[in-house]
Structures are given as C-alpha cells and as structure tokens.
Amino acid sequence: MxxxxxxxxxxxxxxxxxxxxxxxxxxxxxxxxxxxxxxxxxxxxxxxxLAALADIKSINWGFTTHAESQLNGRKLYWPRxxxxxxxxxxxxxxxxxxxxxxxxxxxxxxxxxxxxxxxxxxxxxxxxxxxxxxxxxxxxxxxxxxDLKHVNAVTQNFVSASVSSGLAESADFNGTVQEGVGIYQVTQRNxxxxxxxxxxxxxxxxxxxxxxxxxxxxxxxxxxxxxxxxxxxxxxxxxxxxxxxxxxxxxxxxxxxxxxxxxxxxxxxxxxxxxxxxxxxxxxxxxxxxxxDHLDGTISYRTQDRRSYGLSLPSIFKNALEPINYWLRKEGMFTSNIAEGGAFFKSTPTLDLPDIQLHFLPALLVDHGRAKPWGHGFTIHFCNLYPKSRGEILLTRVDGELQADIRPNYLSHEDDIAPLVAGFKWCRKISNTSPLGDGATEWTPGDAVQTDEQIIHYLRNNTETVxxxxxxxxxxxxxxxxxxxxxxxxxxxxxxxxxxxxxxxxxxxxxxxxxxxxxxxxxxxxxxxxxxxxxxxxxxxxxxx
CATH class of the missing domain: 3.50.50.60 (FAD/NAD(P)-binding domain)
Structure with missing residues (x-):
C-alpha cells in the first residue's frame, strides 16, 4: 500500500x-x-x-548542538x-x-x-x-x-536529608502540590x-x-x-x-x-x-x-557506602544474581530507573511555583552515562524549570545532505543563571546533611568551587541538557x-x-x-x-x- x-x-x-x-x-x-x-x-x-542506552547508537539519534557561546563554546550531546x-x-x-x-x-x-x-x-x-x-x-x-519496585537505600537517605533541610516529603509530584521531595512514579509495567x-x-x-x-x-x-x-x-x-x-x-x-x-x-x-x-x-x-530546554547541572559525591550502584569488586559479587532475579521475578535493582529520587523547590521564596527540579541518582554519572567511573557515590541533577533563553533549529548542509543545526542558546538570558546557582547550593547543602552526607566527599566540582563566580564558571563548563x-x-x-x-x-x-x-x-x-x-x-x-x-x-x- x-x-x-x-x-x-x-x-x-x-x-x-x-x-x-x-x-x-x-x-x-x-x-x-x-x-x-x-x-x-x-x-x-x-x-x-538506562545506564547503557547512551552508548547504543542504533536506537539513538545522538545529536550534537552548535557551539554554545554562553557555555564557553561547548557543543552539547543531545540523545533522542x-x-x-x-x-x-x-x-x-x-x-x-x-x-x-x-x-x-x-x-x-x-x-x-x-x-x-x-x-x-x-x-x-x-x-x-x-x-x-x-x-x-x-x-x-x-x-x-x-511506583518503583526497588529503591536504593542511598535514595532514601536523599529524601531524609532533604526533609531535614526543610522540604516536605511528597507522595505524588502530580498531586495538588508539586513542591517537595520524594520518589518518582515511573512509566513501568510489572x-x-x-x-x-x-x-x-x-x-x-x-x-x-x-x-x-x-x-x-x-x-x-x-x-x-x-x-x-x-x-x-x-x-x-x-x-x-x-x-x-x-x-x-x-x-x-x-x-x-x-x-x-x-x-x-x-x-x-x-x-x-x-x-x-x-x-x-x-x-x-x-x-x-x-x-x-531544561539546562541541567550536576554535583557528585564519592562514598564508601557500597549500597549505591557502582563499579567495584564487592558490588560485582554482591549483584551477581540480580540478572536472574530480574529474569525470574521482575524484581530487584534491575527494575530501578536509577534516577529514583526527585524534588521540586523554589530558588527564592517569593516565587509562586517551584522553579528547580532535582533528579537523584545513587550512582556516579559522567557524560550522560557514556563514561563508567570506578567506585561508589551519588549524583544530583538540578535544572531551571522556566528558562527565559530561546534557541532555534535551523538547517545546514553536510556533504550535500540537509541536517538539523541545533542552537539552544542556553543562558542567553541572564535571569537563567541565578536559579542554577541556587540549585547548586541546595544540592551541596543536602549532600552534606545526614544521613546522605555521612562519609561522603565531594567529587565534582570539589571544594575549590565556593564563590558564586566560581559556581557560574563551573556551570558554564559542565551543564548539559536534561x-x-x-x-x-x-x-x-x-x-x-x-x-x-x-x-x-x-x-x-x-x-x-x-x-x-x-x-x-x-x-x-x-x-x-x-x-x-x-x-x-x-x-x-x-x-x-x-x-x-x-x-x-x-x-x-x-x-x-
């Protein structure tokens, strides 16, 4: 036909x-x-x-953006x-x-x-x-x-630390109130x-x-x-x-x-x-x-807590039976979406709506998961929900073929920087709050980044699409x-x-x-x-x- x-x-x-x-x-x-x-x-x-999907080119367009002037000329990876x-x-x-x-x-x-x-x-x-x-x-x-069938204990620590820091625990981010911290519901079946x-x-x-x-x-x-x-x-x-x-x-x-x-x-x-x-x-x-688009920053911590998802000899032995557990029962860590925990909050109390969203991963995430660091830890993503920057999709010819020329124009509006700085500071705060912060050491960006100017420099060099x-x-x-x-x-x-x-x-x-x-x-x-x-x-x- x-x-x-x-x-x-x-x-x-x-x-x-x-x-x-x-x-x-x-x-x-x-x-x-x-x-x-x-x-x-x-x-x-x-x-x-999900941890492997960024590497599978057969099911991923794997776009790359135009060089972003406000991100120090970086070209960002856009998986679709x-x-x-x-x-x-x-x-x-x-x-x-x-x-x-x-x-x-x-x-x-x-x-x-x-x-x-x-x-x-x-x-x-x-x-x-x-x-x-x-x-x-x-x-x-x-x-x-x-609801997730498996939630890592470190994710529960993230929720507890956030509650201790002043966020209300939320059972449903799609309820009448979005603001709060909790575990995401997911698009999963059995x-x-x-x-x-x-x-x-x-x-x-x-x-x-x-x-x-x-x-x-x-x-x-x-x-x-x-x-x-x-x-x-x-x-x-x-x-x-x-x-x-x-x-x-x-x-x-x-x-x-x-x-x-x-x-x-x-x-x-x-x-x-x-x-x-x-x-x-x-x-x-x-x-x-x-x-x-939602521009996304991260902060990550290394820990000795081997309950997190990580690459180490003890974790390899501990989780050796997880594939079988998943295959037979559809249970265990293989049912995790990794980005298990979340939060919505206001970068400043005068706002009507939360303008920061967090995704918490009880794992060390680098370069969209394409790099696989050894060891254990956690990563917190934070994004500005209501950016004022506007970009465009154009066309360009490459070897005679028309292709999309992706120009997000991130941070072209100066108002988009302050919420990200606030998000970074909040994530650092809860990462140093018990029980999440117990035994945790900041990995990226590290203690050398302290002032607002240093945070902004870090964001321009490291933020990515979410x-x-x-x-x-x-x-x-x-x-x-x-x-x-x-x-x-x-x-x-x-x-x-x-x-x-x-x-x-x-x-x-x-x-x-x-x-x-x-x-x-x-x-x-x-x-x-x-x-x-x-x-x-x-x-x-x-x-x-």
Missing part, C-alpha cells in the same frame, strides 16, 4: 499514541512511519538498562530516541505532568481548549496508575504508571519499561488491518499541492517512494525532527530556505524558532508571528497538515516532558476524529492575521 487516509511521521511519545487512537476507527487507514529500528533491544525494556517509542524508549521513565498553571497560562494566552481543566481528562485517559483511580489519576489507559510503543502499540493494536507500521523509513519531505499536504516522500531500503495521505499528514517527529521536515518541505523562513536552495512553499517564520527540548513548532493565536500551528494543531497556511508532539508547546512545562507529550497526542486524536466525522469538505487553511 502507498495510499492511506492518515500518515503519521514519527512513532515516539506522540506518534504511537496517535496511531493507536486513530486506528480505533476501522474505516480510517493509518500509516505510522519511524526512522529508527524496532524496539527489540533488551536495554530498552530492562529499566536498569530513534526506535519505536522514540525518546520514551530511552528516557529515565519519570512520570511528571507539570503544574496546572502551566496549562492555564497557555489558555490565558488565547489557546482555547488547553487549560488545566481541558487537559486533565487526557492525562487521566492515557494513564493506568497502579495506585488506582482518583480525582487526578486514571486507570485503564494504555500508559502504565507505577518492572519493565512501558514506553509508548509498549503501551499503545501492543500486538493486538499492531494487528489492526487498518494500521500499517513501517520502521527504518526516513521522511525527506512533505508533498504540498495548492497549499494542501498530499503525502510524504520517503527513503526506505535505499529507494525513494511517495506515500499519499488522503486526509492528513501528521508530524510527530519531535522538537528537532518536525521543524526539520517542515523546512525540508519548503515551509519556514523564506530567507533561510532560499539560502539553502530549498523551494519555498510557505513563508512561516516561526518554524524552528522558540526552542526551549533531554526536554520543546517549542519549535509553536502553538499560537492569530497575530503571533512565531505561531506554526493553531489551537487545533493545524499548520497555519497548509491544509491537511498537523504537528503533534512536544514542539507545539508554546512554553516549556515545569517538569519532564514525556507525559505532557502523550497528553497532547491524546487530545489531538479527539480533535482529528471530530473533524473527520464531519462531512468531507476541504476547509481553507488558517493564516496569520
């Missing part, structure tokens, strides 16, 4: 959801395209395999999932929605239908929370959310990762006759005729092919891939496209703009020159073309971005179903006022 009603580009956190929900209607034919391979790698499904489930197959599985005000702010900006009251039903619809149903949580959805591929593309879903899933297919561009998307041009098995979409093309390729494909299709800033000799289909200057890029196909109202899609996620100026993924977020939410992306896809599926249930009449594409 080369002709479908709907073609979805990208089988990640959004695309897998859309494929499931849209193929529920038997008379709608759906094609789901994924550039990566099938999600068969064991490291995806065993939660502790390249397999069924996308980044939900390689992330740390933390289930966080953000706070109600994040979505109410979207609605206040004019995006009708995106308030917390509007989106909560879709969070609950997707969710199968093992704690049971409540006012804020759902059961029976495709995305299993559970001790295994529950990516969107596992949750939404189970064998019975894959067997639907109206759903076709194609892997290892690279989408080169969207075909456009008279301001209407008609299909996609792909490369599969080293051969070009044209796939026709009779009703919709939906981009769910993420904050990097979706703007890249739009620009390759001649949809974007005309000056940039013309400079690359790309024929312009539509001047839409917001494509690739408004890039936001894997939350959003915003590059911004959802916005008429008159917003950076708006790429409207509140119904339709690309402005091109009919039958939508973007449904994290790139549509107008502003980044206060937490991990996987759960909000799933919510966006659930809502988009209902929008599409409602549109397709109406008499088939081509509506004029929306345009900027």
């Amino acid at each position: 080369t002709e479908f009603d709907i073609i979805i580009v990208g089988a990640g956190s959004a695309g897998a959801v859309l494929a499931n929900r849209l193929s529920e209607t038997p008379d709608i034919s759906v094609c789901l395209l994924e550039a990566g391979i099938k999600d068969t790698n064991l490291a995806i499904h065993v939660p502790f395999g 999932g390249k397999t069924l489930g996308g980044s939900s197959s390689i992330n740390a599985m933390c289930y966080i929605r953000g706070v109600a005000q994040n979505y109410d702010d979207w609605a206040t900006s004019g995006l009708t239908g995106w308030s917390w009251h509007d989106v909560l039903p879709y969070f609950k619809k997707s969710e199968d929370n093992t704690r049971g149903v409540s006012e804020l949580h759902g059961v029976g959805g495709c995305q299993t959310v559970s 001790g295994s990762r529950c990516s969107t591929a596992k949750g939404f593309l189970s064998d019975d879903i894959k067997a639907r006759p109206n759903l076709r899933i194609m892997t290892e297919v690279e989408v080169k561009r969207i075909t456009v005729d008279n301001a209407k998307a008609t299909g996609v041009e792909v490369v599969a098995n080293n051969a070009k092919q044209l796939l026709v979409a009779k009703k919709r093309v939906i981009l769910s390729a993420g904050a990097i891939g979706s703007p890249q494909i739009l620009m390759q299709s001649g949809i974007g800033n005309q000056a940039h496209l013309k400079a690359l000799d790309i024929e312009v289909n539509l001047h839409l200057p917001g494509v690739g703009q408004n890039l936001q 894997y939350h890029p959003v915003g590059t196909c911004k959802m916005g109202i008429d008159g917003d020159e950076l708006a790429v899609v409207d509140a119904a996620l339709q690309v402005r100026g091109i009919a039958n073309l939508m973007v449904v993924d994290a790139s549509v977020m107008p502003t980044i939410i206060g937490g991990n971005t996987n759960a909000p992306t799933i919510m966006i896809a659930e809502k988009a599926a209902d929008i599409i179903k409602a549109q397709l249930s109406k008499p088939l009449v081509d509506q004029a594409p929306s345009n900027l006022a």
